[in-house]
Amino acid sequence: MIRNSLATLFAVAVASAACFSQASQSAVAEDFKPSTLNQPGQEYPQVNSQGYARFRIKAPRADSVRVSLGLGGKGGTILTKGEDGFWTGTTAGPMDEGFHYYNVTIDGGKFNDPGALNYYGSVRWESGIEIPAHDQDFYALKEVPHGNVQQILFPSKSTNTSRRAFVYTPPGYEKEKSKKYPVLYLQHGWGEDETAWSNQGHANLIMDNMIAEGKVKPFIIVMTYGMTNEVKFGGIRSFKIEPFQTVLTEELIPYVDANFRTMANRDNRAMAGLSMGGMETKTITLNKPEVFGYYGLLSGGVYAPDDLKDKAKPKLVFLSCGSKERPDGVNKSATDLKAAGYNAVSYVSDKTGHEFQTWRRSLHEMAPLLFK
Missing domain, CATH: 3.40.50.1820 (Alpha/Beta hydrolase fold, catalytic domain)
Known part of the structure:
Protein backbone atom coordinates (compact mmCIF):
# COMPACT_ATOMS: atom_id res chain seq x y z
CA MET A 1 0.00 0.00 0.00
CA ILE A 2 2.81 2.35 0.98
CA ARG A 3 4.74 1.43 -2.18
CA ASN A 4 1.68 2.13 -4.32
CA SER A 5 1.17 5.51 -2.61
CA LEU A 6 4.81 6.47 -3.13
CA ALA A 7 4.62 5.36 -6.75
CA THR A 8 1.51 7.44 -7.25
CA LEU A 9 3.10 10.52 -5.62
CA PHE A 10 6.23 10.06 -7.75
CA ALA A 11 4.16 9.81 -10.92
CA VAL A 12 2.23 12.94 -9.97
CA ALA A 13 5.49 14.80 -9.21
CA VAL A 14 7.00 13.81 -12.56
CA ALA A 15 3.85 14.80 -14.41
CA SER A 16 3.71 18.13 -12.54
CA ALA A 17 7.34 18.83 -13.34
CA ALA A 18 6.76 18.05 -16.99
CA CYS A 19 3.72 20.31 -17.09
CA PHE A 20 5.67 23.07 -15.32
CA SER A 21 8.55 22.69 -17.78
CA GLN A 22 6.18 22.83 -20.74
CA ALA A 23 4.40 25.83 -19.23
CA SER A 24 7.74 27.59 -18.65
CA GLN A 25 8.88 26.97 -22.20
CA SER A 26 5.56 28.05 -23.68
CA ALA A 27 5.74 31.24 -21.59
CA VAL A 28 8.93 32.36 -23.36
CA ALA A 29 8.02 35.04 -25.91
CA GLU A 30 9.41 34.23 -29.35
CA ASP A 31 10.33 37.81 -30.17
CA PHE A 32 14.10 37.30 -29.96
CA LYS A 33 16.37 39.86 -31.60
CA PRO A 34 20.17 40.02 -31.95
CA SER A 35 21.92 41.54 -28.95
CA THR A 36 23.11 45.10 -29.50
CA LEU A 37 26.60 43.90 -28.55
CA ASN A 38 26.95 41.36 -31.37
CA GLN A 39 29.76 41.31 -33.87
CA PRO A 40 28.75 42.98 -37.17
CA GLY A 41 26.25 40.86 -39.09
CA GLN A 42 25.90 38.17 -36.41
CA GLU A 43 22.40 36.97 -35.51
CA TYR A 44 23.31 35.34 -32.19
CA PRO A 45 23.24 35.71 -29.25
CA GLN A 46 19.70 37.03 -29.09
CA VAL A 47 17.50 38.51 -26.38
CA ASN A 48 13.73 38.77 -26.11
CA SER A 49 11.33 41.26 -24.56
CA GLN A 50 11.25 39.32 -21.28
CA GLY A 51 15.01 39.31 -20.74
CA TYR A 52 15.72 35.74 -21.84
CA ALA A 53 18.92 35.15 -23.81
CA ARG A 54 19.36 32.58 -26.59
CA PHE A 55 22.69 31.31 -27.86
CA ARG A 56 23.71 29.44 -31.02
CA ILE A 57 27.26 28.16 -31.39
CA LYS A 58 28.72 26.18 -34.32
CA ALA A 59 30.74 23.25 -32.98
CA PRO A 60 29.96 20.18 -35.15
CA ARG A 61 32.58 17.94 -33.52
CA ALA A 62 31.88 18.91 -29.90
CA ASP A 63 30.29 16.61 -27.33
CA SER A 64 29.08 19.31 -24.92
CA VAL A 65 28.54 23.08 -25.02
CA ARG A 66 27.55 25.27 -22.08
CA VAL A 67 27.22 29.04 -21.69
CA SER A 68 28.19 30.54 -18.34
CA LEU A 69 26.94 34.04 -17.69
CA GLY A 70 26.09 36.55 -14.97
CA LEU A 71 23.28 37.05 -12.48
CA GLY A 72 20.00 35.64 -13.74
CA GLY A 73 21.76 33.00 -15.85
CA LYS A 74 20.60 30.26 -13.44
CA GLY A 75 24.03 28.68 -13.15
CA GLY A 76 24.69 28.23 -16.83
CA THR A 77 22.81 27.26 -19.97
CA ILE A 78 23.35 23.84 -21.54
CA LEU A 79 23.04 23.97 -25.33
CA THR A 80 21.57 21.20 -27.49
CA LYS A 81 23.19 20.02 -30.70
CA GLY A 82 21.26 20.11 -33.95
CA GLU A 83 21.80 18.05 -37.10
CA ASP A 84 23.41 21.08 -38.73
CA GLY A 85 26.23 21.12 -36.13
CA PHE A 86 24.91 24.19 -34.32
CA TRP A 87 24.31 24.10 -30.56
CA THR A 88 21.34 26.15 -29.36
CA GLY A 89 19.90 26.97 -25.95
CA THR A 90 17.88 29.55 -24.04
CA THR A 91 18.45 30.70 -20.46
CA ALA A 92 16.24 29.01 -17.87
CA GLY A 93 14.90 32.38 -16.80
CA PRO A 94 15.12 36.08 -17.62
CA MET A 95 18.40 37.89 -17.00
CA ASP A 96 18.75 41.05 -14.96
CA GLU A 97 18.57 44.17 -17.10
CA GLY A 98 21.80 45.60 -18.46
CA PHE A 99 25.26 44.30 -19.34
CA HIS A 100 26.60 40.81 -18.60
CA TYR A 101 29.90 39.06 -19.23
CA TYR A 102 29.77 35.45 -20.38
CA ASN A 103 31.87 32.66 -21.87
CA VAL A 104 31.32 29.35 -23.63
CA THR A 105 32.64 26.00 -22.42
CA ILE A 106 33.14 23.49 -25.24
CA ASP A 107 34.26 20.00 -24.16
CA GLY A 108 35.80 21.49 -21.03
CA GLY A 109 37.65 24.34 -22.74
CA LYS A 110 36.70 27.97 -22.14
CA PHE A 111 36.13 30.18 -25.20
CA ASN A 112 34.44 33.41 -26.23
CA ASP A 113 31.31 33.47 -28.35
CA PRO A 114 32.38 34.32 -31.93
CA GLY A 115 29.07 36.14 -32.40
CA ALA A 116 29.58 38.67 -29.60
CA LEU A 117 31.88 41.59 -28.91
CA ASN A 118 34.45 41.18 -26.13
CA TYR A 119 34.91 43.22 -22.96
CA TYR A 120 37.67 43.10 -20.37
CA GLY A 121 36.44 41.48 -17.14
CA SER A 122 37.53 38.65 -14.79
CA VAL A 123 41.13 39.32 -15.87
CA ARG A 124 40.39 38.34 -19.48
CA TRP A 125 38.49 39.51 -22.52
CA GLU A 126 35.02 37.96 -22.28
CA SER A 127 31.92 38.01 -24.45
CA GLY A 128 29.28 40.60 -23.61
CA ILE A 129 25.51 40.65 -23.91
CA GLU A 130 23.09 43.51 -23.23
CA ILE A 131 19.62 42.84 -21.83
CA PRO A 132 17.43 45.85 -22.70
CA ALA A 133 16.48 47.86 -19.62
CA HIS A 134 13.28 49.78 -18.97
CA ASP A 135 15.37 52.84 -18.04
CA GLN A 136 18.10 52.55 -20.69
Whole structure:
Protein backbone atom coordinates (compact mmCIF):
# COMPACT_ATOMS: atom_id res chain seq x y z
CA MET A 1 0.00 0.00 0.00
CA ILE A 2 2.81 2.35 0.98
CA ARG A 3 4.74 1.43 -2.18
CA ASN A 4 1.68 2.13 -4.32
CA SER A 5 1.17 5.51 -2.61
CA LEU A 6 4.81 6.47 -3.13
CA ALA A 7 4.62 5.36 -6.75
CA THR A 8 1.51 7.44 -7.25
CA LEU A 9 3.10 10.52 -5.62
CA PHE A 10 6.23 10.06 -7.75
CA ALA A 11 4.16 9.81 -10.92
CA VAL A 12 2.23 12.94 -9.97
CA ALA A 13 5.49 14.80 -9.21
CA VAL A 14 7.00 13.81 -12.56
CA ALA A 15 3.85 14.80 -14.41
CA SER A 16 3.71 18.13 -12.54
CA ALA A 17 7.34 18.83 -13.34
CA ALA A 18 6.76 18.05 -16.99
CA CYS A 19 3.72 20.31 -17.09
CA PHE A 20 5.67 23.07 -15.32
CA SER A 21 8.55 22.69 -17.78
CA GLN A 22 6.18 22.83 -20.74
CA ALA A 23 4.40 25.83 -19.23
CA SER A 24 7.74 27.59 -18.65
CA GLN A 25 8.88 26.97 -22.20
CA SER A 26 5.56 28.05 -23.68
CA ALA A 27 5.74 31.24 -21.59
CA VAL A 28 8.93 32.36 -23.36
CA ALA A 29 8.02 35.04 -25.91
CA GLU A 30 9.41 34.23 -29.35
CA ASP A 31 10.33 37.81 -30.17
CA PHE A 32 14.10 37.30 -29.96
CA LYS A 33 16.37 39.86 -31.60
CA PRO A 34 20.17 40.02 -31.95
CA SER A 35 21.92 41.54 -28.95
CA THR A 36 23.11 45.10 -29.50
CA LEU A 37 26.60 43.90 -28.55
CA ASN A 38 26.95 41.36 -31.37
CA GLN A 39 29.76 41.31 -33.87
CA PRO A 40 28.75 42.98 -37.17
CA GLY A 41 26.25 40.86 -39.09
CA GLN A 42 25.90 38.17 -36.41
CA GLU A 43 22.40 36.97 -35.51
CA TYR A 44 23.31 35.34 -32.19
CA PRO A 45 23.24 35.71 -29.25
CA GLN A 46 19.70 37.03 -29.09
CA VAL A 47 17.50 38.51 -26.38
CA ASN A 48 13.73 38.77 -26.11
CA SER A 49 11.33 41.26 -24.56
CA GLN A 50 11.25 39.32 -21.28
CA GLY A 51 15.01 39.31 -20.74
CA TYR A 52 15.72 35.74 -21.84
CA ALA A 53 18.92 35.15 -23.81
CA ARG A 54 19.36 32.58 -26.59
CA PHE A 55 22.69 31.31 -27.86
CA ARG A 56 23.71 29.44 -31.02
CA ILE A 57 27.26 28.16 -31.39
CA LYS A 58 28.72 26.18 -34.32
CA ALA A 59 30.74 23.25 -32.98
CA PRO A 60 29.96 20.18 -35.15
CA ARG A 61 32.58 17.94 -33.52
CA ALA A 62 31.88 18.91 -29.90
CA ASP A 63 30.29 16.61 -27.33
CA SER A 64 29.08 19.31 -24.92
CA VAL A 65 28.54 23.08 -25.02
CA ARG A 66 27.55 25.27 -22.08
CA VAL A 67 27.22 29.04 -21.69
CA SER A 68 28.19 30.54 -18.34
CA LEU A 69 26.94 34.04 -17.69
CA GLY A 70 26.09 36.55 -14.97
CA LEU A 71 23.28 37.05 -12.48
CA GLY A 72 20.00 35.64 -13.74
CA GLY A 73 21.76 33.00 -15.85
CA LYS A 74 20.60 30.26 -13.44
CA GLY A 75 24.03 28.68 -13.15
CA GLY A 76 24.69 28.23 -16.83
CA THR A 77 22.81 27.26 -19.97
CA ILE A 78 23.35 23.84 -21.54
CA LEU A 79 23.04 23.97 -25.33
CA THR A 80 21.57 21.20 -27.49
CA LYS A 81 23.19 20.02 -30.70
CA GLY A 82 21.26 20.11 -33.95
CA GLU A 83 21.80 18.05 -37.10
CA ASP A 84 23.41 21.08 -38.73
CA GLY A 85 26.23 21.12 -36.13
CA PHE A 86 24.91 24.19 -34.32
CA TRP A 87 24.31 24.10 -30.56
CA THR A 88 21.34 26.15 -29.36
CA GLY A 89 19.90 26.97 -25.95
CA THR A 90 17.88 29.55 -24.04
CA THR A 91 18.45 30.70 -20.46
CA ALA A 92 16.24 29.01 -17.87
CA GLY A 93 14.90 32.38 -16.80
CA PRO A 94 15.12 36.08 -17.62
CA MET A 95 18.40 37.89 -17.00
CA ASP A 96 18.75 41.05 -14.96
CA GLU A 97 18.57 44.17 -17.10
CA GLY A 98 21.80 45.60 -18.46
CA PHE A 99 25.26 44.30 -19.34
CA HIS A 100 26.60 40.81 -18.60
CA TYR A 101 29.90 39.06 -19.23
CA TYR A 102 29.77 35.45 -20.38
CA ASN A 103 31.87 32.66 -21.87
CA VAL A 104 31.32 29.35 -23.63
CA THR A 105 32.64 26.00 -22.42
CA ILE A 106 33.14 23.49 -25.24
CA ASP A 107 34.26 20.00 -24.16
CA GLY A 108 35.80 21.49 -21.03
CA GLY A 109 37.65 24.34 -22.74
CA LYS A 110 36.70 27.97 -22.14
CA PHE A 111 36.13 30.18 -25.20
CA ASN A 112 34.44 33.41 -26.23
CA ASP A 113 31.31 33.47 -28.35
CA PRO A 114 32.38 34.32 -31.93
CA GLY A 115 29.07 36.14 -32.40
CA ALA A 116 29.58 38.67 -29.60
CA LEU A 117 31.88 41.59 -28.91
CA ASN A 118 34.45 41.18 -26.13
CA TYR A 119 34.91 43.22 -22.96
CA TYR A 120 37.67 43.10 -20.37
CA GLY A 121 36.44 41.48 -17.14
CA SER A 122 37.53 38.65 -14.79
CA VAL A 123 41.13 39.32 -15.87
CA ARG A 124 40.39 38.34 -19.48
CA TRP A 125 38.49 39.51 -22.52
CA GLU A 126 35.02 37.96 -22.28
CA SER A 127 31.92 38.01 -24.45
CA GLY A 128 29.28 40.60 -23.61
CA ILE A 129 25.51 40.65 -23.91
CA GLU A 130 23.09 43.51 -23.23
CA ILE A 131 19.62 42.84 -21.83
CA PRO A 132 17.43 45.85 -22.70
CA ALA A 133 16.48 47.86 -19.62
CA HIS A 134 13.28 49.78 -18.97
CA ASP A 135 15.37 52.84 -18.04
CA GLN A 136 18.10 52.55 -20.69
CA ASP A 137 17.31 56.01 -22.05
CA PHE A 138 19.70 57.69 -19.61
CA TYR A 139 22.71 55.97 -21.21
CA ALA A 140 21.42 55.86 -24.80
CA LEU A 141 23.35 57.45 -27.67
CA LYS A 142 21.37 60.59 -28.48
CA GLU A 143 21.64 63.62 -30.73
CA VAL A 144 23.17 65.85 -28.06
CA PRO A 145 26.59 67.52 -27.82
CA HIS A 146 29.15 64.87 -26.96
CA GLY A 147 32.27 64.99 -24.89
CA ASN A 148 35.53 63.31 -25.76
CA VAL A 149 37.16 60.21 -24.28
CA GLN A 150 40.88 60.19 -24.94
CA GLN A 151 43.70 57.86 -23.99
CA ILE A 152 46.66 59.32 -22.14
CA LEU A 153 49.98 57.76 -21.20
CA PHE A 154 51.47 59.28 -18.07
CA PRO A 155 54.93 58.68 -16.60
CA SER A 156 55.12 56.64 -13.41
CA LYS A 157 58.48 56.66 -11.66
CA SER A 158 57.17 54.42 -8.89
CA THR A 159 56.42 51.60 -11.36
CA ASN A 160 59.22 52.52 -13.78
CA THR A 161 56.90 52.64 -16.78
CA SER A 162 54.26 54.70 -18.54
CA ARG A 163 50.72 53.94 -17.43
CA ARG A 164 47.44 54.41 -19.27
CA ALA A 165 44.32 56.31 -18.36
CA PHE A 166 41.21 57.42 -20.21
CA VAL A 167 39.98 60.96 -19.72
CA TYR A 168 36.45 62.16 -20.43
CA THR A 169 36.20 65.87 -21.15
CA PRO A 170 32.69 67.32 -21.38
CA PRO A 171 31.13 68.96 -24.46
CA GLY A 172 32.63 72.39 -25.09
CA TYR A 173 35.95 71.64 -23.40
CA GLU A 174 37.94 72.20 -26.62
CA LYS A 175 36.20 75.51 -27.40
CA GLU A 176 36.08 77.24 -24.02
CA LYS A 177 39.83 77.60 -23.59
CA SER A 178 39.68 79.55 -20.34
CA LYS A 179 37.16 77.40 -18.45
CA LYS A 180 38.40 75.03 -15.74
CA TYR A 181 36.61 71.91 -14.52
CA PRO A 182 36.30 69.71 -11.41
CA VAL A 183 37.55 66.12 -11.73
CA LEU A 184 36.12 62.74 -10.76
CA TYR A 185 38.61 59.87 -10.49
CA LEU A 186 36.45 56.84 -11.27
CA GLN A 187 37.72 53.30 -10.63
CA HIS A 188 36.73 49.94 -12.13
CA GLY A 189 36.23 46.63 -10.33
CA TRP A 190 38.27 43.49 -9.82
CA GLY A 191 39.47 41.88 -13.05
CA GLU A 192 38.49 44.89 -15.16
CA ASP A 193 40.64 47.74 -16.43
CA GLU A 194 40.49 51.39 -17.41
CA THR A 195 38.25 50.63 -20.41
CA ALA A 196 35.36 49.36 -18.27
CA TRP A 197 33.58 52.58 -17.33
CA SER A 198 33.44 53.76 -20.95
CA ASN A 199 32.79 50.44 -22.70
CA GLN A 200 30.57 48.59 -20.23
CA GLY A 201 29.40 51.51 -18.13
CA HIS A 202 28.71 54.16 -20.81
CA ALA A 203 29.96 56.82 -18.38
CA ASN A 204 30.54 59.28 -21.23
CA LEU A 205 27.00 58.90 -22.60
CA ILE A 206 25.50 59.21 -19.13
CA MET A 207 27.37 62.48 -18.67
CA ASP A 208 26.57 63.79 -22.16
CA ASN A 209 22.85 63.21 -21.65
CA MET A 210 22.71 64.76 -18.19
CA ILE A 211 24.74 67.80 -19.27
CA ALA A 212 22.39 68.30 -22.24
CA GLU A 213 19.43 68.16 -19.85
CA GLY A 214 21.04 70.61 -17.44
CA LYS A 215 21.02 68.03 -14.64
CA VAL A 216 24.71 68.02 -13.84
CA LYS A 217 27.61 70.45 -13.55
CA PRO A 218 30.11 69.51 -16.30
CA PHE A 219 33.24 67.84 -14.98
CA ILE A 220 36.17 65.75 -16.18
CA ILE A 221 36.31 62.01 -15.47
CA VAL A 222 39.65 60.17 -15.22
CA MET A 223 39.67 56.36 -15.40
CA THR A 224 42.89 54.44 -14.84
CA TYR A 225 44.05 50.91 -14.12
CA GLY A 226 43.84 50.39 -10.39
CA MET A 227 45.05 46.89 -9.65
CA THR A 228 47.55 44.17 -10.43
CA ASN A 229 46.72 41.00 -12.33
CA GLU A 230 48.96 39.07 -9.92
CA VAL A 231 46.07 39.21 -7.45
CA LYS A 232 44.10 36.05 -8.21
CA PHE A 233 40.42 35.44 -7.51
CA GLY A 234 39.97 34.70 -3.81
CA GLY A 235 43.26 36.38 -2.90
CA ILE A 236 42.00 39.94 -2.76
CA ARG A 237 43.01 40.25 0.89
CA SER A 238 46.64 40.21 -0.23
CA PHE A 239 46.14 43.30 -2.40
CA LYS A 240 48.23 46.23 -1.20
CA ILE A 241 46.85 49.72 -1.76
CA GLU A 242 50.10 51.67 -1.34
CA PRO A 243 51.51 51.19 -4.89
CA PHE A 244 48.28 52.33 -6.54
CA GLN A 245 47.82 55.14 -4.01
CA THR A 246 51.24 56.46 -5.02
CA VAL A 247 50.42 56.21 -8.73
CA LEU A 248 47.10 57.99 -8.26
CA THR A 249 47.94 60.77 -5.82
CA GLU A 250 51.59 61.46 -6.65
CA GLU A 251 51.75 60.77 -10.40
CA LEU A 252 48.37 60.72 -12.16
CA ILE A 253 46.68 63.64 -10.40
CA PRO A 254 49.67 65.99 -10.91
CA TYR A 255 49.83 64.91 -14.57
CA VAL A 256 46.12 65.58 -15.12
CA ASP A 257 46.31 68.95 -13.35
CA ALA A 258 49.31 69.92 -15.51
CA ASN A 259 47.81 68.82 -18.83
CA PHE A 260 44.09 69.52 -18.48
CA ARG A 261 42.20 72.60 -17.33
CA THR A 262 41.28 71.40 -13.88
CA MET A 263 40.23 73.10 -10.67
CA ALA A 264 43.14 71.59 -8.80
CA ASN A 265 41.97 71.52 -5.21
CA ARG A 266 40.22 69.18 -2.78
CA ASP A 267 36.81 70.82 -3.07
CA ASN A 268 36.78 70.16 -6.82
CA ARG A 269 38.15 66.64 -6.78
CA ALA A 270 36.16 63.43 -6.22
CA MET A 271 37.00 59.74 -6.08
CA ALA A 272 34.55 56.89 -6.60
CA GLY A 273 34.70 53.26 -7.64
CA LEU A 274 32.67 50.13 -8.14
CA SER A 275 33.29 46.93 -6.19
CA MET A 276 37.07 46.68 -5.63
CA GLY A 277 37.35 50.23 -6.94
CA GLY A 278 35.11 51.17 -4.03
CA MET A 279 37.48 49.45 -1.63
CA GLU A 280 40.35 51.43 -3.16
CA THR A 281 38.31 54.62 -2.90
CA LYS A 282 37.53 54.07 0.77
CA THR A 283 41.13 53.27 1.68
CA ILE A 284 42.70 56.13 -0.26
CA THR A 285 40.19 58.76 0.84
CA LEU A 286 40.80 57.78 4.45
CA ASN A 287 44.57 57.79 3.93
CA LYS A 288 44.55 61.04 1.92
CA PRO A 289 41.50 63.06 3.05
CA GLU A 290 43.24 66.27 2.03
CA VAL A 291 43.20 65.19 -1.66
CA PHE A 292 39.51 64.43 -2.27
CA GLY A 293 36.39 66.28 -1.18
CA TYR A 294 33.74 63.87 -2.54
CA TYR A 295 33.59 60.10 -1.94
CA GLY A 296 31.57 57.43 -3.76
CA LEU A 297 31.39 53.71 -2.98
CA LEU A 298 29.35 51.80 -5.59
CA SER A 299 28.84 48.24 -4.32
CA GLY A 300 32.16 48.85 -2.64
CA GLY A 301 31.51 48.88 1.09
CA VAL A 302 30.50 51.65 3.47
CA TYR A 303 31.96 54.28 5.78
CA ALA A 304 31.23 54.44 9.50
CA PRO A 305 31.29 57.79 11.36
CA ASP A 306 34.39 56.68 13.25
CA ASP A 307 36.20 56.15 9.92
CA LEU A 308 35.86 59.87 9.14
CA LYS A 309 36.33 61.22 12.65
CA ASP A 310 39.14 63.77 13.12
CA LYS A 311 39.78 63.93 9.34
CA ALA A 312 39.07 66.64 6.79
CA LYS A 313 35.30 66.49 6.38
CA PRO A 314 34.04 65.26 2.99
CA LYS A 315 31.52 67.44 1.19
CA LEU A 316 29.59 64.34 0.14
CA VAL A 317 29.59 60.61 0.87
CA PHE A 318 27.62 58.63 -1.74
CA LEU A 319 26.88 54.95 -1.05
CA SER A 320 25.05 52.57 -3.40
CA CYS A 321 24.40 48.96 -4.29
CA GLY A 322 21.84 46.76 -6.02
CA SER A 323 18.68 45.59 -4.27
CA LYS A 324 19.99 42.02 -4.64
CA GLU A 325 23.13 42.91 -2.70
CA ARG A 326 23.08 44.35 0.85
CA PRO A 327 20.91 47.46 0.72
CA ASP A 328 20.25 47.50 4.46
CA GLY A 329 23.93 48.07 5.18
CA VAL A 330 24.19 50.89 2.65
CA ASN A 331 21.06 52.63 3.96
CA LYS A 332 22.11 52.22 7.60
CA SER A 333 25.56 53.65 6.90
CA ALA A 334 24.06 56.74 5.27
CA THR A 335 21.66 57.18 8.19
CA ASP A 336 24.48 56.86 10.73
CA LEU A 337 26.66 59.31 8.82
CA LYS A 338 23.83 61.85 8.60
CA ALA A 339 23.24 61.55 12.36
CA ALA A 340 26.94 62.28 12.87
CA GLY A 341 26.69 65.46 10.79
CA TYR A 342 27.95 64.25 7.41
CA ASN A 343 26.32 64.89 4.03
CA ALA A 344 25.59 61.27 3.11
CA VAL A 345 23.33 59.86 0.39
CA SER A 346 22.39 56.24 -0.25
CA TYR A 347 20.95 54.77 -3.43
CA VAL A 348 19.69 51.24 -4.14
CA SER A 349 19.27 50.06 -7.73
CA ASP A 350 16.00 48.16 -8.07
CA LYS A 351 16.12 44.47 -9.10
CA THR A 352 19.85 44.36 -9.85
CA GLY A 353 22.86 42.80 -8.18
CA HIS A 354 26.63 43.16 -8.41
CA GLU A 355 26.59 44.21 -12.06
CA PHE A 356 26.94 47.15 -14.41
CA GLN A 357 23.31 48.18 -14.46
CA THR A 358 23.66 48.90 -10.74
CA TRP A 359 26.75 50.99 -11.39
CA ARG A 360 25.37 52.83 -14.42
CA ARG A 361 22.39 53.86 -12.32
CA SER A 362 24.64 54.75 -9.41
CA LEU A 363 26.75 57.10 -11.53
CA HIS A 364 23.54 58.64 -12.89
CA GLU A 365 22.36 59.31 -9.31
CA MET A 366 25.72 60.45 -7.95
CA ALA A 367 26.87 62.80 -10.72
CA PRO A 368 24.31 65.58 -10.07
CA LEU A 369 25.39 65.66 -6.40
CA LEU A 370 29.06 66.30 -7.13
CA PHE A 371 30.75 69.69 -6.95
CA LYS A 372 27.78 71.56 -5.53
